[in-house]
Amino acid sequence: MAERRRFGVGYALAPKKQASFIQLSLVNLAKERGIDLVKIDMDKPLIEQGPFDCVLHKLYGEDWKEQLEAYALKYPNVLIIDSLDAIERLHNRISMLQVATELEIKCETASFGIPKQTVVYDAKIVSASYLESEGLKFPVIAKPLVADGSAKSHKMLLVFNKDGLTKLKPPIVLQEFVNHGAVIFKVYVVGDYVKCVKRKSLPDVTEENTLESYLSFSQVSNLNTCEKNDDKYYKLMNLDDAELPPLSFLTDIARGLRRATKLYLFNFDLIRDNRVGNRYLVIDINYFPGYAKMPNYESVMTDFFWDVLNKNDKGFESLQKGSIEKEVRMLVGNQGYGEEEAALPVSPLKREEQENTIQV
Ligand SMILES: O=P(O)(O)O[C@@H]1[C@@H](OP(=O)(O)O)[C@H](OP(=O)(O)O)[C@H](O)[C@H](OP(=O)(O)O)[C@H]1OP(=O)(O)O
Ligand SMILES: Nc1ncnc2c1ncn2[C@@H]1O[C@H](COP(=O)(O)OP(=O)(O)O)[C@@H](O)[C@H]1O
Ligand SMILES: [Mg+2]
Numbered sequence: 001m002a003e004r005r006r007f008g009v010g011y012a013l014a015p016k017k018q019a020s021f022i023q024l025s026l027v028n029l030a031k032e033r034g035i036d037l038v039k040i041d042m043d044k045p046l047i048e049q050g051p052f053d054c055v056l057h058k059l060y061g062e063d064w065k066e067q068l069e070a071y072a073l074k075y076p077n078v079l080i081i082d083s084l085d086a087i088e089r090l091h092n093r094i095s096m097l098q099v100a101t102e103l104e105i106k107c108e109t110a111s112f113g114i115p116k117q118t119v120v121y122d123a124k125i126v127s128a129s130y131l132e133s134e135g136l137k138f139p140v141i142a143k144p145l146v147a148d149g150s151a152k153s154h155k156m157l158l159v160f161n162k163d164g165l166t167k168l169k170p171p172i173v174l175q176e177f178v179n180h181g182a183v184i185f186k187v188y189v190v191g192d193y194v195k196c197v198k199r200k201s202l203p204d205v206t207e208e209n210t211l212e213s214y215l216s217f218s219q220v221s222n223l224n225t226c227e228k229n230d231d232k233y234y235k236l237m238n239l240d241d242a243e244l245p246p247l248s249f250l251t252d253i254a255r256g257l258r259r260a261t262k263l264y265l266f267n268f269d270l271i272r273d274n275r276v277g278n279r280y281l282v283i284d285i286n287y288f289p290g291y292a293k294m295p296n297y298e299s300v301m302t303d304f305f306w307d308v309l310n311k312n313d314k315g316f317e318s319l320q321k322g323s324i325e326k327e328v329r330m331l332v333g334n335q336g337y338g339e340e341e342a343a344l345p346v347s348p349l350k351r352e353e354q355e356n357t358i359q360v
C-alpha cells in the first residue's frame with residue numbers, strides 16, 4: 001500500500017508561546033494525521049531548514065521578515081501562517097479596529113460597531129474640552145497605540161476625570177469606556193472555525209468611581225486575582241448569567257474580519273453595550289492568541305493544519321456573504337458556546353482539569 005504523504009509544519013514562536021501552544025497532546029495528534037510539527041532553529045537561517053509545507057509563526061522584526069520573504073522565494077508553495085503584512089495591521093490599535101468598521105453585518109436582533117476613539121500623540125493637547133471636541137466623554141480608556149505583544153502594549157489607564165488625563169503617556173488611543181456588565185466575549189477564529197467564550201472584564205463604572213481620577217490595569221481577562229491597588233474595582237461575578245451574542249451574528253463578524261484582515265489565526269474581543277440592548281462593540285483583535293485555552297484545541301488546530309495543507313480551506317476569496325455558513329464549524333456547549341472556566345489562566349498542566357468542565 002502506498003505511504004500516505006506526510007506534511008511538515010515548522011513553527012517559530014517566542015518561548016512562552018511555544019510552552020503554552022506546542023503541547024505533546026497537539027504534537028501527537030498532528031503526527032497521527034501525518035503532520036509533523038517541527039521547531040525552527042532560530043540560531044540558523046530559516047532558508048537552510050525544512051523544507052516545510054507550512055511555516056507557523058508569531059515573531060516580528062525586520063530580520064524575521066526578510067527570512068520569511070527569502071523562504072517564500074525559495075519555496076513558492078510554502079504556506080506562511082500568517083503573512084507579516086496582514087499581522088502588522090493589528091499592531092496599531094487604530095488600523096486594527098478600522099477593519100471592523102469596514103464590515104457590513106446585517107442582523108435583525110443585534111448591531112455591531114467599535115467604540116468612539118481618537119489617537120493622541122501629544123499629551124499637551126489633551127483636556128476635557130479636547131475630549132468633548134472629539135466626541136468623547138469620561139470615563140475613557142487610554143490604550144497604547146502600539147499593540148505589539150509587549151507588556152507595555154497591554155498597560156492601560158481607565159481615566160475618570162480631567163485629573164487622570166495628566167497620567168497619559170502618548171502615543172495612545174483614547175477610547176470611550178462602555179459599560180458592559182463586566183463580561184467580555186472572546187471569539188477565537190482558526191481558519192473556518194469559530195469559538196466564543198466568556199471572560200470577566202472590567203466592572204461597570206458607577207458614580208462611586210468618580211472619587212478616583214484613574215485606574216491602571218493590564219490584561220484583565222487573563223487575571224485570576226487582581227492587582228492589590230485595584231481590588232475594590234473588581235467583584236465576584238457569575239459569567240453564567242451573561243447572555244451570549246447570536247451565533248450567526250458572530251459567524252458573520254468572524255467571516256468579515258477574516259476576509260478583511262486576510263488572517264487565518266486571530267481572536268477578537270466583543271463587549272455588549274449596556275446602553276443599547278443588543279449592540280456589540282469590537283474592542284480588540286489579536287493575532288495567534290492563546291488557543292491552548294480553547295477546549296479541544298488540539299483537534300481544532302490539527303483539523304486546521306490538515307485543511308490548509310490539503311487545500312481544503314476555502315481561502316479568503318471564497319469568503320463571500322452566505323457561503324460560509326456550512327464552512328464554519330461552531331461547537332455548541334451545554335452553556336451555549338462559552339464556558340467561564342476559560343476565564344481563568346490555565347497552565348498547560350491544567351488542561352485535563354479544564355477539559356473535565358467543558359461539554360462540547
Ligand atoms: O498568553 P495567552 O495564552 O494568555 O494569550 C494571549 C492572549 O490571550 P487570550 O487568548 O485572548 O486569552 C491575548 O489576548 P488579550 O490581550 O487577552 O486580548 C493576546 O493575544 C496575547 O498576545 P499579544 O501579547 O497581544 O501578542 C496572547 O499572548 P501570547 O501567548 O501570544 O504571548
Ligand atoms: N472600550 C472599552 N469599554 C470597556 N472596557 C474596555 C474597553 N476597551 C477595553 N476594555 C477592557 O480592557 C481590557 C483590555 O483592553 P483590550 O483593548 O482588549 O487590550 P489588550 O490588547 O491588552 O487585550 C478588555 O479586555 C476589557 O476588559
Ligand atoms: Mg484584549
Ligand SMILES: [Mg+2]
Binds near residue numbers: 147284285286
Ligand atoms: Mg490585544
